[in-house]
Amino acid sequence: MDAPSNVGRLRHVLGSYVFIAPNLVAVGVFLVFPLLFSLYMSFHKWDLFSPPQFVGFDNYVRLVTKDPLFWTAFLNTVLFTVLTIVPGLVISLLAAAALNQKLKGVGVFRAILFLPIVASMVTMSVIWRWLFDTDNGLINWVLSSIGLGSIGWLTDPHWALTTVALTSIWKSVPFSTIILLAAMQGVPHNLYEQALIDGAGAVRRFVSVTIPLIRPAISFVLVISMIQSFQVFDQVYVMIADNGAGGPGTSTYVFGIMLFQNAFRFYQMGYASALAWIIFAVLFVLTLLNLRMQRRATAEVYNDAG
Amino acid sequence: MSTTDAERQLRSLVEGLRAGTMDRRRFLHGVAGVTASLAAASAVTACGGGGGESAGGAKEGTITFYFGASPEEARTRKKVIAAFQKKFPKIEVKTQIAGTDPLQQLLTSCAGGKCPDVMMAWELLYPGLAKRGVYADLNEFLDKDKAYTSKLKGDSSDLLLKTFRYQGKQVALPEQFAGVFLYYNKKLFEQAGLEPPPAKWTDSSWTFDSFLAAAQKLTKKGANGRTRQYGFVDAWDPNLSTAVFGMNNGVEWFQPPIKPTRTNSDDPNFVQGMQFYADLFAKHAVAPNPALKTNSTTSLDLFTSGRAGMVLTGHWMYSTFAAKKGLDFDVCVLPVGPNGGTPKSDIGTTGLAVAAGSKNRDAAWEFVKFSCGPEGQKVIADSGLFIPVLKSLANSGEFKKAHPNIQNFDVFLGGLDNAHWLPISAAWGKIQPLWNRDLNQVLQGKQTAARFAATVTPQIQQFLRTDG
Numbered sequence: 001m002d003a004p005s006n007v008g009r010l011r012h013v014l015g016s017y018v019f020i021a022p023n024l025v026a027v028g029v030f031l032v033f034p035l036l037f038s039l040y041m042s043f044h045k046w047d048l049f050s051p052p053q054f055v056g057f058d059n060y061v062r063l064v065t066k067d068p069l070f071w072t073a074f075l076n077t078v079l080f081t082v083l084t085i086v087p088g089l090v091i092s093l094l095a096a097a098a099l100n101q102k103l104k105g106v107g108v109f110r111a112i113l114f115l116p117i118v119a120s121m122v123t124m125s126v127i128w129r130w131l132f133d134t135d136n137g138l139i140n141w142v143l144s145s146i147g148l149g150s151i152g153w154l155t156d157p158h159w160a161l162t163t164v165a166l167t168s169i170w171k172s173v174p175f176s177t178i179i180l181l182a183a184m185q186g187v188p189h190n191l192y193e194q195a196l197i198d199g200a201g202a203v204r205r206f207v208s209v210t211i212p213l214i215r216p217a218i219s220f221v222l223v224i225s226m227i228q229s230f231q232v233f234d235q236v237y238v239m240i241a242d243n244g245a246g247g248p249g250t251s252t253y254v255f256g257i258m259l260f261q262n263a264f265r266f267y268q269m270g271y272a273s274a275l276a277w278i279i280f281a282v283l284f285v286l287t288l289l290n291l292r293m294q295r296r297a298t299a300e301v302y303n304d305a306g
Numbered sequence: 307m308s309t310t311d312a313e314r315q316l317r318s319l320v321e322g323l324r325a326g327t328m329d330r331r332r333f334l335h336g337v338a339g340v341t342a343s344l345a346a347a348s349a350v351t352a353c354g355g356g357g358g359e360s361a362g363g364a365k366e367g368t369i370t371f372y373f374g375a376s377p378e379e380a381r382t383r384k385k386v387i388a389a390f391q392k393k394f395p396k397i398e399v400k401t402q403i404a405g406t407d408p409l410q411q412l413l414t415s416c417a418g419g420k421c422p423d424v425m426m427a428w429e430l431l432y433p434g435l436a437k438r439g440v441y442a443d444l445n446e447f448l449d450k451d452k453a454y455t456s457k458l459k460g461d462s463s464d465l466l467l468k469t470f471r472y473q474g475k476q477v478a479l480p481e482q483f484a485g486v487f488l489y490y491n492k493k494l495f496e497q498a499g500l501e502p503p504p505a506k507w508t509d510s511s512w513t514f515d516s517f518l519a520a521a522q523k524l525t526k527k528g529a530n531g532r533t534r535q536y537g538f539v540d541a542w543d544p545n546l547s548t549a550v551f552g553m554n555n556g557v558e559w560f561q562p563p564i565k566p567t568r569t570n571s572d573d574p575n576f577v578q579g580m581q582f583y584a585d586l587f588a589k590h591a592v593a594p595n596p597a598l599k600t601n602s603t604t605s606l607d608l609f610t611s612g613r614a615g616m617v618l619t620g621h622w623m624y625s626t627f628a629a630k631k632g633l634d635f636d637v638c639v640l641p642v643g644p645n646g647g648t649p650k651s652d653i654g655t656t657g658l659a660v661a662a663g664s665k666n667r668d669a670a671w672e673f674v675k676f677s678c679g680p681e682g683q684k685v686i687a688d689s690g691l692f693i694p695v696l697k698s699l700a701n702s703g704e705f706k707k708a709h710p711n712i713q714n715f716d717v718f719l720g721g722l723d724n725a726h727w728l729p730i731s732a733a734w735g736k737i738q739p740l741w742n743r744d745l746n747q748v749l750q751g752k753q754t755a756a757r758f759a760a761t762v763t764p765q766i767q768q769f770l771r772t773d774g
Contacts, residue, residue, distance in 0.1 A: 048417035049438040135604040152598050157746060243407045245739045248597060249746035264410045265735055
């Protein structure tokens with residue numbers, strides 16, 4: 001090795017870093033630093049005003065063993081996730097299948113379907129809140145004009161979480177549909193032809209050809225929706241409009257709300273940070289499980305095919 | 307440079323991109339320009355809070371004023387600000403209107419070192435911020451301003467001044483009293499053959515029983531079995547109303563009311579009052595249930611459209627009711643329970659405070675002094691929108707003249723001397739969500755007030771110890 005080429009390589013490397021520096025700095029300042037800072041804070045007691053006090057694992061222990069609301073939030077979040085993911089996936093699959101047809105004007109439908117994704121969630125939540133208003137909302141007006149009586153969509157503790165889930169489904173379907181549609185378009189056409197020759201009907205072809213071949217896409221959609229549902233906050237905060245208390249009662253008290261409440265209403269930054277890391281850990285484990293299941297399932301498909 | 311500069315540059319940047327006339331160098335240059343403009347604009351805003359005092363002591367500079375208001379209230383406040391600026395032309399007042407969650411807004415801006423110079427202080431919310439040293443001690447200014455202070459103290463309600471005294475500091479000067487009152491529809495009362503309810507705070511004849519009997523007479527069901535007219539609606543905060551009904555059965559909610567060390571929420575009399583309130587919905591169905599259906603807007607609609615006989619809300623709704631054509635209403639006192647003495651309203655009040663870290667404290671103080679003193683209060687009295695805190699103005703003919711539609715005007719004025727304190731505690735931030743959360747079951751009729759009290763009382767005590 002001779003010195004000049006080493007210097008040259010160093011210069012080359014340094015040069016590359018100069019070019020990615022703006023991005024690197026942004027990622028460092030706005031992503032890595034807050035992440036590490038919240039990890040650091042999760043071992044402290046901090047009210048934003050006085051200096052942080054080191055408390056070790058106390059925040060984590062208190063959350064899991066002494067705070068009954070943690071488990072309320074956990075159950076609500078899981079329930080919300082199930083309420084959102086399952087119907088969301090079914091609807092997205094059907095919508096993608098419908099849009100995969102060679103129909104006239106399918107482009108227009110695709111564009112319409114994609115609209116919710118470009119709207120701001122907060123704005124849409126405000127609109128949904130009006131629609132779901134108990135006494136003056138459009139939805140109850142329609143229900144009572146056909147004689148069904150009105151429902152306390154957002155004020156009745158039995159309905160509130162479901163109502164928020166409905167809007168989340170509405171918001172998440174477009175993204176999932178686009179992913180699934182792209183995957184469906186990648187399914188080789190000859191497989192359908194073979195199935196058709198074997199006498200398979202439309203449903204059979206969908207279940208036995210389409211679904212197994214788009215499994216990686218389904219899995220991806222599941223992981224993404226799960227992460228989004230688990231972190232739900234803005235819909236609940238805006239639609240319920242009780243300053244992030246997760247009411248009525250504890251009906252919409254999800255992790256996102258609990259985190260907000262502890263951080264910005266109770267001035268417990270450390271406690272809230274610990275909760276954030278617990279949410280992260282749960283999501284991490286769920287995602288790993290999902291990936292493992294997907295890998296096994298994909299292997300089975302190829303084994304079957306082979 | 308200003309934000310508009312940034313906007314202009316951003317627009318030309320976008321247009322350039324769209325037209326495809328932009329190469330990379332020009333693009334980067336454009337982005338840098340936009341960023342610089344934005345940075346300059348925010349720097350100007352940041353400096354705006356500065357200003358300062360000239361050598362002669364004449365007040366000048368810019369102050370930010372943070373307050374919560376409906377559009378109509380904001381107009382009255384603008385009048386106060388205009389009057390202030392006429393007197394102090396060199397002090398510029400920039401306004402910031404509070405969102406739905408002022409506690410969180412103030413907490414984050416003050417923790418981030420961007421506290422507004424003058425802040426509205428809500429009786430329930432301010433202690434949490436006071437505990438963290440957000441507010442200046444107004445005694446510092448009051449001590450220097452002897453003439454103003456003695457005039458203010460002579461003319462103010464001591465209860466209100468005391469409400470904003472926390473840990474030895476005068477955190478805010480009271481600016482308005484809102485209270486909570488019962489309004490009733492005179493026509494519906496006549497139709498139901500009911501006598502008008504009592505209009506004196508010394509009169510205890512408006513008992514829970516007579517209130518319920520009236521509400522039952524006023525409740526009418528339609529042919530389809532659905533209620534078409536309610537006896538009562540709550541357009542205030544039902545979670546607080548529950549406690550006020552408890553207190554009107556002879557027990558204070560917290561003890562002492564300022565910086566409380568214990569709650570009486572499990573006292574049998576308090577529980578009885580709460581249960582009476584909850585039964586109005588779940589058991590007697592004389593009111594739409596706030597735990598299941600209505601919110602305060604729809605409750606107001608029910609009253610203004612003549613579909614509810616009585617409504618519980620603050621003085622602030624007077625002008626809305628008065629503006630409604632064909633609504634013949636008046637105001638009366640709250641009902642009192644079998645163990646209560648005389649009926650009482652609540653000390654619902656807001657004050658104005660100065661930020662401890664304000665760079666322009668003297669100008670900020672001048673604004674607080676003006677708004678809470680005779681000049682600012684005069685504007686408020688004339689508008690009739692809030693109950694002024696100075697007795698001379700509340701009792702002035704002008705304020706009464708602003709309430710032409712009612713006969714029982716004295717109920718508003720008397721409310722201040724006949725009111726219960728809501729807790730003035732730094733723990734309120736934690737108590738409130740707990741209270742609201744668990745009370746929901748009681749209002750729904752699924753749990754008794756006694757069970758509720760037994761569960762929440764020890765938790766509230768705990769919060770008073772750790773966060774109070």
